[in-house]
Amino acid sequence: MVYNFLFPTKPNTTKVSLFLLAVRIIFGILLMNHGIQKWSNFQELSMTFPDPLGLGSPLSLGLAIFGELVCSMGFIIGFLYRLAMIPMIFTISVAFFVIHANDVFAVKELAFIYLVVFIFMYIAGPGKFSIDYFIGNQLIKRNMK
Template sequence: MRALKLLGGAGTPDLGLLYARLTGAALLLAVHGLPKLLHWRGELAHIDDPLGLGPGITLACALFAEIVCPLLVAAGLCTRLACLPVLFLLGVSMLLVHPDWSLEQGQFGWLLIIVFGTIALAGPGRFSVDGWWSRRRARDL
């Protein structure tokens, strides 16, 4: 309880949302985003293109959803909006690119859908740029 008082009296839902934002974003960045960015030439050669946009556009969209959006989610900036490209990319991946995967094979993707879906529904919580901004606006009104 003392730790919660040190954090400004915030309840555990805010801490839980902070934890979900930071860990979900870190996993998506580390496992998908950064490897694609570091090896983008190789990715262009073998990236799946289920929507027929072309490999360049598909890779650019994937990099946006797997690098820019997780950084926004981690900061809690435009959080709900930043979750949407991630959820779209994961949905396309799980339903169109890997429809033959068993639940066990796709468990990482489904868990990321759960994490980012929860954040999109619940919002970023108090410990976020969005939370700070809404408290400031409410105070100024």
């Protein structure tokens, strides 16, 4: 059922949910900082930002900001968690596999770390301490009436 995918309600232990919350906060804020830097320097970056998808530098930059800044907020609070993670994972994948494809690993190591963490977090789900968990429980209660 689509509810379980978007708003998981399977019980996680409190320790696991606290761990997932901590990872969401830490990595969400770290990625959000990259988006904030891009957003604050939009004018300068929009002329030189890489355009790996052929959409133009300003649009590519805007999509990177969306993936890094806006989606990080949903990731942190656990709102539309897995949907928010798709642009995050895509943005980091493009950075790792396309933008830094020919760079030495030390240059693309941070993108690799983000990618691995975000894929694992996508699989794990947001945990009990998320808006999606609350919404999922409310949907179940509503459907039982």
